[in-house]
Amino acid sequence: MSSEYLIEVEDLKQYFPIKTGFFKTTPLKAVDGVSFNIKPGETLGLVGESGCGKTTVGRTLLRLYEPTSGTVKFDGNEITAKNMAEYRKNMQMVFQDPYSSLNPRMTVEDIIGEPLDVHKMYSNKNERREKILGLMELVGLNAEHATRYAHEFSGGQRQRIGIARALAVKPQFIVCDEAVSALDVSIQAQVINMFEDLQEKLGVAYLFIAHDLLVVRHISSRIAVMYLGKVVEIGDADEVYEHPIHPYTESLLSAVPIPDPIQAKQSQRIVLSGDVPSPMNMPTGCAFRTRCRFATDKCAEVCPTLTDKGGGHMVACHNR
Amino acid sequence: MSEEYILQVKDLHTSFFTESGEVKAVNGVNFNLAPGKILGIVGESGSGKSVTAYSIMQILASTGRIVSGEVLYRGEDITKYDKKQMKNFRGKCCSIIFQDPMTSLNPVFTIGNQLMEAILLHTDKNKQQAKERAIEMLELVGVNEPQKRIKQYPHELSGGMRQRVMIAMALACEPDILIADEPTTALDVTIQAQILELMQELQKKLGMAIIMVTHDLGVIADMCDEIIVMYGGRVCERGTAEDIFYRPGHEYTKGLLRSVPKADGSKERLVPIAGTPINLLNMPKGCAFCTRCDEAMKICLTEVPPQVQMPDGHFASCWLAFKKLKDGTLEEGRS
Numbered sequence: 001m002s003s004e005y006l007i008e009v010e011d012l013k014q015y016f017p018i019k020t021g022f023f024k025t026t027p028l029k030a031v032d033g034v035s036f037n038i039k040p041g042e043t044l045g046l047v048g049e050s051g052c053g054k055t056t057v058g059r060t061l062l063r064l065y066e067p068t069s070g071t072v073k074f075d076g077n078e079i080t081a082k083n084m085a086e087y088r089k090n091m092q093m094v095f096q097d098p099y100s101s102l103n104p105r106m107t108v109e110d111i112i113g114e115p116l117d118v119h120k121m122y123s124n125k126n127e128r129r130e131k132i133l134g135l136m137e138l139v140g141l142n143a144e145h146a147t148r149y150a151h152e153f154s155g156g157q158r159q160r161i162g163i164a165r166a167l168a169v170k171p172q173f174i175v176c177d178e179a180v181s182a183l184d185v186s187i188q189a190q191v192i193n194m195f196e197d198l199q200e201k202l203g204v205a206y207l208f209i210a211h212d213l214l215v216v217r218h219i220s221s222r223i224a225v226m227y228l229g230k231v232v233e234i235g236d237a238d239e240v241y242e243h244p245i246h247p248y249t250e251s252l253l254s255a256v257p258i259p260d261p262i263q264a265k266q267s268q269r270i271v272l273s274g275d276v277p278s279p280m281n282m283p284t285g286c287a288f289r290t291r292c293r294f295a296t297d298k299c300a301e302v303c304p305t306l307t308d309k310g311g312g313h314m315v316a317c318h319n320r
Numbered sequence: 321m322s323e324e325y326i327l328q329v330k331d332l333h334t335s336f337f338t339e340s341g342e343v344k345a346v347n348g349v350n351f352n353l354a355p356g357k358i359l360g361i362v363g364e365s366g367s368g369k370s371v372t373a374y375s376i377m378q379i380l381a382s383t384g385r386i387v388s389g390e391v392l393y394r395g396e397d398i399t400k401y402d403k404k405q406m407k408n409f410r411g412k413c414c415s416i417i418f419q420d421p422m423t424s425l426n427p428v429f430t431i432g433n434q435l436m437e438a439i440l441l442h443t444d445k446n447k448q449q450a451k452e453r454a455i456e457m458l459e460l461v462g463v464n465e466p467q468k469r470i471k472q473y474p475h476e477l478s479g480g481m482r483q484r485v486m487i488a489m490a491l492a493c494e495p496d497i498l499i500a501d502e503p504t505t506a507l508d509v510t511i512q513a514q515i516l517e518l519m520q521e522l523q524k525k526l527g528m529a530i531i532m533v534t535h536d537l538g539v540i541a542d543m544c545d546e547i548i549v550m551y552g553g554r555v556c557e558r559g560t561a562e563d564i565f566y567r568p569g570h571e572y573t574k575g576l577l578r579s580v581p582k583a584d585g586s587k588e589r590l591v592p593i594a595g596t597p598i599n600l601l602n603m604p605k606g607c608a609f610c611t612r613c614d615e616a617m618k619i620c621l622t623e624v625p626p627q628v629q630m631p632d633g634h635f636a637s638c639w640l641a642f643k644k645l646k647d648g649t650l651e652e653g654r655s
Contacts, residue, residue, distance in 0.1 A: 049508035154596045184364035184535065189579035189592030196589070211508065214538075218581035218590070241585055255513035257538025258583040261561040264542030271517055272510045275478045 005073075006173055006205050007038040007061070012070035014053075014060045018280060028279050030056040032229035033070070035306075040172065041199065043206040045220030045237065047213055047252070051276060053229040054209045058175040061207065062091050074173070089119055092166035096178035098158035102150040108161055109146040112136065115168040135164040138201075139194060156187035160194070167198070175207045180215060192219060213256045217241050225249045228279055228287040231306065235313035245315040248288045286318070294319045325392075326496055326529055327353040327376070327414075332389035334368075334375045343600045345371040345384070347553035347608075351546075355496065358523065358530045360544035360561075362537060362576075366597050368553035369533045373499045376531075377416050378406055393497075412442045415490035419502035421482035425474040431458075432470025435489050442493040457488040462518060480511035484518070491522065498523075499531045504539065516543065537580055541565060549573050552598050552608025554624075559634025569628070569636030572609045607639065615640050 012034045015027035031053045038044045046054045060067050063084045072079050079087050092115075095101035102111055112132050115121075122128040133143050139160040150158055159179065166174050176195070180188045192215065198204060210216050216223060217237055224234040225246065233246040244250045251270040258264040272291045277283055283290050289299040298318050306314040334346035346368040353359050363369040374380050376391055378399075390397045398409060410416075418424040426434060435454035439445055445453060451470070458466035461484040474482055483503065490498055500519065504512040520543060523530055534540055540547055540561065547564045549557040549572065556570040568574045578591040595612040604610050610620040617639055625639045 049510060156596060184597065185537070185576060186364060186579050186593035187596070189590040190594075192581075193590055193592060213509065214581040214583060217585050218587065238585055252510060255509040256583075257509075257512070257516075257536060257541065259537035259541050259565070259577070259580050260583060261541045261565050263583060264538070269513055269517070271513050275480055275511070276508075 004039065005037040006040040006042075006075060007207075008071075008073040008076075009037070009057075009061065010035050010071045010073075012057070012060060012072065013068045014056050014065055015068045020280075026280060027068075029229050029282065030279065031060060031067075034226075034229075034231050036224055036231065036234060038173070038205050038207060041203040041205055042222065043199065043208050043220045045216035045223040046207060046209045046226065047211065047216050047223060048226035049211070049252075049276060051228075051279065052226040053279075054226050055177055057226070058093070058177050058207055058209050062088075062093055062175060064093075089169045090171050091173045091175070092169065092171040093175045093177065094159070094162050094166050094179045097182055098155050098162055099182075101162055102158060104150055107147050107149055108136070108141070108153075111150070111161055112164045112168055115165060119169055121169065131168070135168055138167065138198070139164045140190075154187075155183055156190060159183060159191055163191075163194070163198075167202070167204075170202070171204060173205045173207070175209070177209045178211070179208075181210060181212065188215070195219060213253065214259075225252065228276065228282060230287060230316065231314075232288065232317070233313075233315045234306070235315075236311065239311065239313050243313075245309055245313070245320045246288075246317050247292050247294055247320070286316075324354065325352040326355045326394060327531075328390070328392040329372070329376070330390040330392065332372065332375060332391065333387040334371050334380065334384060335387050336381065336384045338383055341601050344603065345553055345600060346375060347603075348389075349548075349550070349553075349555055351548055351555070351558065353497065353529050353531065355529055356523075356527045357545045358532060358543055360532045360534065360540035360547040361550060362534060362540055362547060363550035364535060364597055366552075366600060367550040369535075369550050370501055371553075372550070373416065373501050373531065373533050376499065377410055377414065379410075379416075408442070411438050411490075411495065412493045413495055414497040414499065415493075415495040416499040416501060417483070417486045417490050417503050420506050421479055421486050422474075422506070424486060425482060427474055429473075430470060431472055431474065431477070431485050435470065435485070435492060438489055438492050453492065454488075457492050458485070460491075460522070461485075461488045462514075463488070479507055480514060483507060483511075483515055487515075487518065487522070491526065491528075494526065495528060497529050497531065499533070501533045502535070503532075505534070505536070512539075519543075537565075537576065549576070552603060553600065554608055555637060556609065557634070557636045557638075559630075559632075559636075563630070563632055563634035567630065567632055567634075569630045569634070569641045570609075570638045571613045571615050571640060573636075575612075607637075617643070 014031040015029050017025040018028045020026045048054045059065050061072055074087055109132055112135055141160055180191050208219055220237045223237045223240045224231050227248050233249045244253055251272045254270045274291050285301050285303050286299040289295040304316040304318050306316045309315050329351050332346055332349045336343040349372055361369045375386055386399050391399050432454050436450040439450040439453050454470055455466045463469050463484050504515050544561055547561055548555050551572050557573045575593040593612050606622045607620045607625050610616045620639050625637045627635050627637045628642045
């Protein structure tokens with residue numbers, strides 16, 4: 001191991017060109033200078049509202065998009081488009097929608113076996129089958145399910161197939177992009193427990209992207225909060241939840257509906273006014289200033305950078 | 321008003337007749353709604369919560385039909401209404417807002433046009449007055465620059481704004497009942513907080529009753545006067561928020577509460593409910609939940625559980641609760 005961190009992301013930028021006129025294109029800054037690290041076997045939660053760029057971060061990490069600028073290092077080595085095939089073995093993804101992320105014309109065996117085929121990870125057919133059955137057992141599917149098609153399964157079971165597929169190549173890092181959002185609460189709990197068990201057993205690290213803040217807190221050791229393409233706060237999960245510093249994090253957390261009547265009645269909501277500005281037309285300076293209670297003139301001029309407020313709790317705000 | 325309840329649902333059965341057989345989506349649902357109260361219906365997908373709401377409004381898909389039961393609005397059975405009476409009922413007496421504000425507004429008409437449609441249909445206002453009313457409604461739900469907005473099309477508004485327009489539309493004719501079917505599921509948490517706050521505020525101001533259909537236990541916890549928990553088309557449990565959250569009587573409710581992460585951030589392992597949601601085409605004979613219940617007894621498999629009144633007065637339909645009450649000295653009446 002050449003580095004303390006498994007994943008190092010530095011100043012990652014992902015701009016999408018949007019046609020705004022006949023000859024004119026304007027960049028949409030989906031991710032605008034994001035940096036973070038993930039240790040081996042750790043879970044980093046990534047939260048934020050829709051359109052803040054959290055999914056784009058996950059996809060750019062795996063080079064599903066070619067980043068505009070910035071670097072991603074895996075185990076100390078920089079990943080480029082050229083050597084991606086070798087890193088795909090170590091970095092996998094679980095998608096949000098278990099209905100559209102599985103090929104309806106493939107059997108479960110083929111879905112889980114495909115990454116094994118691609119990376120030629122078996123010497124004969126028996127070994128392939130054994131590996132597939134082992135993976136199915138790992139995620140709690142029966143061996144008899146192997147010859148069935150994806151449509152024959154419920155949402156929770158499909159998500160298990162997607163997870164087995166991601167685990168097939170024995171990755172050290174998995175991006176879980178809203179992996180439990182489409183599931184009912186009782187099933188969601190099953191899948192969350194499975195993620196935790198797998199981490200304990202196999203030592204995989206997760207980037208857990210979700211909008212459900214209670215779920216993210218439950219599963220993550222550290223949390224990064226994004227707003228309009230930037231990380232505004234990052235730190236230890238409990239620290240961020242108990243003592244949020246950035247005004248956006250504060251209001252985001254206070255808006256979470258609490259499944260407990262007495263606590264819910266006691267909690268004070270900080271309701272944000274207005275909507276998220278369009279990423280095509282970002283405010284100058286701090287992106288959050290248009291909805292911020294504490295905004296000053298400085299916020300409109302200078303974009304705040306992440307600074308350590310103690311114990312690795314990093315916040316990007318002028319006023320806190 | 322002489323009646324105590326504005327809406328009473330009595331033994332409602334709604335089925336969908338599909339090629340693979342009859343799907344009993346709602347299977348004997350009872351509840352009462354008092355004027356100006358908020359009733360929450362929670363359940364997972366396929367529990368029949370939305371179908372219950374659609375049955376009240378009679379906007380079921382073409383294969384669906386109310387098989388039996390009564391829906392009494394101010395004492396009158398609206399399941400016997402003809403088309404014209406129903407048209408009058410919808411919008412004027414009872415309105416509904418849907419989950420997805422993106423698809424429930426018509427993209428080819430302006431916001432103003434869609435708002436005025438309901439007003440022109442149900443009141444004898446002329447166009448100018450209807451327009452004024454539309455602007456007034458948009459102001460009420462907190463849409464900025466309503467004069468400008470009524471000329472805009474739905475795609476020009478954000479999700480939260482569209483949901484506000486939906487609420488304005490639903491409330492334009494001052495209905496007594498507002499049914500909200502997952503009104504905030506498609507929205508971000510900060511926008512969700514805005515919409516929930518708005519609904520509570522409007523409820524206080526206008527005094528209508530709300531039926532809140534949702535899968536999110538957090539949403540109903542601080543909003544509802546009464547909560548119904550549904551599973552497999554039946555009501556498992558009915559009581560106040562405190563009853564449901566602190567003294568659940570039904571095994572399904574208990575399981576549901578154990579499977580959501582706690583707000584205090586404890587990393588305690590979640591206790592999921594085993595198995596998968598039931599297939600409505602192949603319902604168990606007894607309690608709908610018996611195949612996933614850890615405490616299932618023999619009787620649960622064969623007979624539908626009775627509604628039991630718990631010591632604190634709320635109701636649970638569970639054989640175990642029934643047995644526990646019987647074994648203990650507490651003799652509670654069956655209803």
